[in-house]
Amino acid sequence: xxxxxxxxxxxxxxxxxxxxxxxxxxxxxxxxxxxxxxxxxxxxxxxxxxxxxxxxxxxxxxxxxxxxxxxxxxxxxxxxxxxxxxxxxxxxxxxxxxxxxxxxxxxxxxxxxxxxxxxxxxxxxxxxxxxxxxxxxxxxxxxxxxxxxxxxxxxxxxxxxxxxxxxxxxxxxxxxxxxxxxxxxxxxxxxxxxxxxxxxxxxxxxxxxxxxxxxxxxxxxxxxxxxxxxxxxxxxxxxxxxxxxxxxxxxxxxxxxxxxxxxxxxxxxxxxxxxxxxxxxxxxxxxxxxxxxxxxxxxxxxxxxxxxxxxxxxxxxxxxxxxxxxxxxxxxxxxxxxxxxxxxxxxxxxxxxxxxxxxxxxxxxxxxxxxxxxxxxxxxxxxxxxxxxxxxxxxxxxxxxxxxxxxxxxxxxxxxxxxxxxxxxxxxxxxxxxxxxxxxxxxxxxxxxxxxxxxxxxxxxxxxxxxxxxxxxxxxxxxxxxxxxxxxxxxxxxxxxxxxxxxxxxxxxxxxxxxxxxxxxxxxxxxxxxxxxxxxxxxxxxxxxxxxxxxxxxxxxxxxxxxxxxxxxxxxxxxxxxxxxxxxxxxxxxxxxxxxxxxxxxxxxxxxxxxxxxxxxxxxxxxxxxxxxxxxxxxxxxxxxxxxxxxxxxxxxxxxxxxxxxxx
Amino acid sequence: xxxxxxxxxxxxxxxxxxxxxxxxxxxxxxxxxxxxxxxxxxxxxxxxxxxxxxxxxxxxxxxxxxxxxxxxxxxxxxxxxxxxxxxxxxxxxxxxxxxxxxxxxxxxxxxxxxxxxxxxxxxxxxxxx
Amino acid sequence: xxxxxxxxxxxxxxxxxxxxxxxxxxxxxxxxxxxxxxxxxxxxxxxxxxxxxxxxxxxxxxxxxxxxxxxxxxxxxxxxxxxxxxxxxxxxxxxxxxxxxxxxxxxxxxxxxxxxxxxxxxxxxxxxxxxxxxxxxxxxxxxx
Numbered sequence: 001x002x003x004x005x006x007x008x009x010x011x012x013x014x015x016x017x018x019x020x021x022x023x024x025x026x027x028x029x030x031x032x033x034x035x036x037x038x039x040x041x042x043x044x045x046x047x048x049x050x051x052x053x054x055x056x057x058x059x060x061x062x063x064x065x066x067x068x069x070x071x072x073x074x075x076x077x078x079x080x081x082x083x084x085x086x087x088x089x090x091x092x093x094x095x096x097x098x099x100x101x102x103x104x105x106x107x108x109x110x111x112x113x114x115x116x117x118x119x120x121x122x123x124x125x126x127x128x129x130x131x132x133x134x135x136x137x138x139x140x141x142x143x144x145x146x147x148x149x150x151x152x153x154x155x156x157x158x159x160x161x162x163x164x165x166x167x168x169x170x171x172x173x174x175x176x177x178x179x180x181x182x183x184x185x186x187x188x189x190x191x192x193x194x195x196x197x198x199x200x201x202x203x204x205x206x207x208x209x210x211x212x213x214x215x216x217x218x219x220x221x222x223x224x225x226x227x228x229x230x231x232x233x234x235x236x237x238x239x240x241x242x243x244x245x246x247x248x249x250x251x252x253x254x255x256x257x258x259x260x261x262x263x264x265x266x267x268x269x270x271x272x273x274x275x276x277x278x279x280x281x282x283x284x285x286x287x288x289x290x291x292x293x294x295x296x297x298x299x300x301x302x303x304x305x306x307x308x309x310x311x312x313x314x315x316x317x318x319x320x321x322x323x324x325x326x327x328x329x330x331x332x333x334x335x336x337x338x339x340x341x342x343x344x345x346x347x348x349x350x351x352x353x354x355x356x357x358x359x360x361x362x363x364x365x366x367x368x369x370x371x372x373x374x375x376x377x378x379x380x381x382x383x384x385x386x387x388x389x390x391x392x393x394x395x396x397x398x399x400x401x402x403x404x405x406x407x408x409x410x411x412x413x414x415x416x417x418x419x420x421x422x423x424x425x426x427x428x429x430x431x432x433x434x435x436x437x438x439x440x441x442x443x444x445x446x447x448x449x450x451x452x453x454x455x456x457x458x459x460x461x462x463x464x465x466x467x468x469x470x471x472x473x474x475x476x477x478x479x480x481x482x483x484x485x486x487x488x489x490x491x492x493x494x495x496x497x498x499x500x501x502x503x504x505x506x507x508x509x510x511x512x513x514x515x516x517x518x519x520x521x522x523x524x525x526x527x528x529x530x531x532x533x534x535x536x537x538x539x540x541x542x543x544x545x546x547x548x549x550x551x552x553x554x555x556x557x558x559x560x561x562x563x564x565x566x567x568x569x570x571x572x573x574x575x576x577x578x579x580x581x582x583x584x585x586x587x588x589x590x591x592x593x594x595x596x597x598x599x600x601x602x603x604x605x606x607x608x609x610x611x612x613x614x615x616x617x618x619x620x621x622x623x624x625x626x627x628x629x630x631x632x633x634x635x636x637x638x639x640x641x642x643x644x645x646x647x648x649x650x651x652x653x654x655x656x657x658x659x660x661x662x663x664x
Numbered sequence: 665x666x667x668x669x670x671x672x673x674x675x676x677x678x679x680x681x682x683x684x685x686x687x688x689x690x691x692x693x694x695x696x697x698x699x700x701x702x703x704x705x706x707x708x709x710x711x712x713x714x715x716x717x718x719x720x721x722x723x724x725x726x727x728x729x730x731x732x733x734x735x736x737x738x739x740x741x742x743x744x745x746x747x748x749x750x751x752x753x754x755x756x757x758x759x760x761x762x763x764x765x766x767x768x769x770x771x772x773x774x775x776x777x778x779x780x781x782x783x784x785x786x787x788x789x790x791x792x793x
Numbered sequence: 794x795x796x797x798x799x800x801x802x803x804x805x806x807x808x809x810x811x812x813x814x815x816x817x818x819x820x821x822x823x824x825x826x827x828x829x830x831x832x833x834x835x836x837x838x839x840x841x842x843x844x845x846x847x848x849x850x851x852x853x854x855x856x857x858x859x860x861x862x863x864x865x866x867x868x869x870x871x872x873x874x875x876x877x878x879x880x881x882x883x884x885x886x887x888x889x890x891x892x893x894x895x896x897x898x899x900x901x902x903x904x905x906x907x908x909x910x911x912x913x914x915x916x917x918x919x920x921x922x923x924x925x926x927x928x929x930x931x932x933x934x935x936x937x
Contacts, residue, residue: 072813096817101828104824104825105828107828343695389689393741435687463691463694464695464739465694478690478691480693483708510870513868535868634835634836635837637842638841658833659845663849663854664852
């Protein structure tokens with residue numbers, strides 16, 4: 001029999017307000033095994049913990065029940081306390097009488113009654129607890145970064161800087177991501193390429209970093225410290241190590257009318273292409289959907305002009321298996337499709353563009369070489385209307401927009417408006433806003449400069465309708481402050497489209513068993529205190545895959561994720577979770593039911609010799625659980641037909657005892 | 665400002681609209697084809713009903729200027745449905761006046777061959793309460 | 794409030810990663826649900842052995858609800874699929890034995906769905922209360 005001590009916490013008035021804590025302590029005194037029972041204002045405080053330690057010594061306690069807040073909150077705290085008092089930390093059970101009792105019930109009598117029952121269940125469970133010791137597993141000292149935008153680049157550089165090897169997997173032919181497509185960056189207006197491309201070169205030259213471009217992760221197995229990842233290197237039909245990126249093939253390729261993704265389809269590229277001049281790796285890629293050689297077996301011009309002999313039409317997709325200790329997700333974002341927003345005439349007129357398209361239009365390396373010209377007729381626009389919150393904060397139209405604020409649009413729209421007025425002072429610039437949200441260092445000052453110094457006309461209101469008429473766009477909008485409906489003849493309309501997580505994120509999350517919210521953003525382990533970790537151990541989050549973010553924020557989160565990875569990789573061994581499955585050899589009949597349901601492949605079989613009751617020996621096939629691989633889900637315990645498999649810490653008898661205590 | 669709790673709750677009840685959802689973007693008024701005819705605009709209807717300032721709305725011509733085209737309902741990003749608010753105020757005004765409404769039987773006599781069908785439909789929406 | 798008002802006894806099994814956290818969130822947001830619901834924490838919905846449910850009914854529980862992560866979101870990849878399959882079989886068997894389908898439920902509640910947790914519990918308690926006391930599998934020897 002255990003000697004159990006019960007400690008009931010008041011949590012100030014959080015618990016004591018609706019639960020009579022003294023009555024709970026008193027009622028639990030008479031439970032089997034309980035030798036000591038008390039209550040205290042704050043059990044988690046130093047004084048409360050000391051009280052537990054003293055009680056353990058004075059009453060020779062072998063088990064502890066703390067009736068307090070959720071075990072998700074302070075289970076670890078009280079386990080440490082038990083360990084400090086010389087008890088096995090797993091001899092502690094928590095009865096959750098705050099989140100699941102005092103906070104949900106208003107009536108003292110019901111609250112107290114329920115708290116007593118929850119306490120009884122915890123006592124019943126702790127009576128059956130056994131000391132547990134966690135296993136240890138080694139750490140593979142290499143990290144994987146999925147996504148090669150500014151988030152992935154910064155994370156990889158920081159991890160490599162600490163001396164660990166990093167691999168970046170990027171699905172596009174080059175790293176750089178969205179930032180490479182931008183023109184200037186707020187609030188300082190330095191050019192994106194000028195600050196990004198040196199970092200890309202750093203990545204390429206860093207000996208610790210490998211880039212798998214034009215590649216994707218297809219399978220993830222294992223667990224923190226020991227991930228086995230399969231990376232698919234898509235065939236680019238160019239030998240990466242030989243190609244010098246000279247570009248001779250691009251000039252000669254006859255297929256010149258392929259929409260250029262990098263410029264969002266506003267100009268064309270060839271079938272063999274390098275996305276942009278500063279691409280890393282600077283290696284050509286053949287688009288298999290456009291190349292006549294790959295489609296019809298005729299042409300082969302690029303292979304003739306390639307002096308290095310890098311073209312290989314027979315190249316196949318390659319699968320690489322690699323081990324990693326930590327995985328960082330940096331899959332980033334995309335603007336949402338504007339096709340469903342008929343009122344803005346996006347699909348009717350070429351002169352209605354998204355902000356990212358505007359970014360390419362004003363970029364010196366863009367389709368118009370940096371001159372702001374209308375996509376339809378190449379004329380200089382004299383009246384430009386910017387519309388904010390297109391698809392953002394859109395609750396009613398879930399099938400076209402997003403419920404959340406996309407966060408970055410206010411600032412980049414201010415930037416676009418300001419730069420337009422700066423370069424082309426003859427242009428009228430209107431910005432229609434619902435709210436201007438510019439929290440951030442020097443952000444509001446930036447927006448005010450657009451208004452005060454550059455004369456951008458900010459109008460509180462929304463655009464209701466855009467109608468193409470002749471070479472003009474008729475914009476009908478409301479000015480809520482003047483209480484007028486405005487009709488503007490615009491030359492160009494720029495929509496600040498909402499942003500959404502990249503489509504590749506959802507399947508990736510399933511592979512990683514990392515959780516996501518309803519918008520497909522990755523959820524963090526704790527929204528305030530663990531913002532860069534996923535709830536899945538060993539998986540970290542960097543950049544906009546976790547929520548909309550601008551560049552300064554992305555870079556700081558990337559650095560934070562890197563430091564968490566470094567902290568993990570710096571360890572030689574990880575102590576695991578001792579609550580793992582274990583099989584009773586004597587009862588196991590070797591049927592393989594458990595191995596079939598184990599998601600981690602933690603169960604293997606061994607032939608073992610057993611002494612039989614008639615004193616003969618017999619060789620039997622029995623299950624063995626690898627405690628380093630087992631994550632303790634318990635699927636096998638239910639699948640086992642003979643009841644041989646059990647889960648430490650959540651044993652059949654323990655849960656049964658809890659059921660009994662509740663149903664008594 | 666009038667703050668007539670009863671009027672406000674009654675109009676919100678009739679309309680079935682949650683005016684608190686409005687984020688004051690003004691897209692309803694931006695899209696309204698009858699804007700220039702109205703003294704109070706769709707976004708003002710929502711805002712004034714929310715704040716209980718209903719008497720001016722009841723006394724305004726704007727009630728009958730709304731075409732009931734429902735463009736504002738279609739465009740509103742928050743699903744507030746301003747036209748339903750306008751409709752509810754109109755309904756309230758009509759009900760207060762007593763039995764001065766049209767029934768379906770009265771219609772054929774006043775239908776003109778050239779009347780566009782849409783006009784008929786919106787007239788029905790407005791006057792057959 | 795009436796003194797002898799019927800109060801059902803409901804056992805809820807919540808997976809540690811989603812539903813238990815969802816229940817905590819319901820508490821954090823002070824969302825009310827009846828005290829008749831008593832939660833047992835399990836690592837995953839797939840840890841819930843049909844035995845536990847039978848035991849609960851045997852000991853006089855009036856309803857049993859199992860909450861797990863949404864399909865595809867299981868912390869252990871596929872545990873909730875196992876739970877779904879097992880419980881479908883168990884619940885129809887219990888129905889055959891005379892424990893109405895309304896007394897058993899499998900629900901997906903994520904860690905972000907505190908409101909859904911409270912709403913589910915309110916609904917379930919109401920449903921079980923309407924059915925009244927469970928007598929079918931109850932072992933009268935367990936009664937004091």
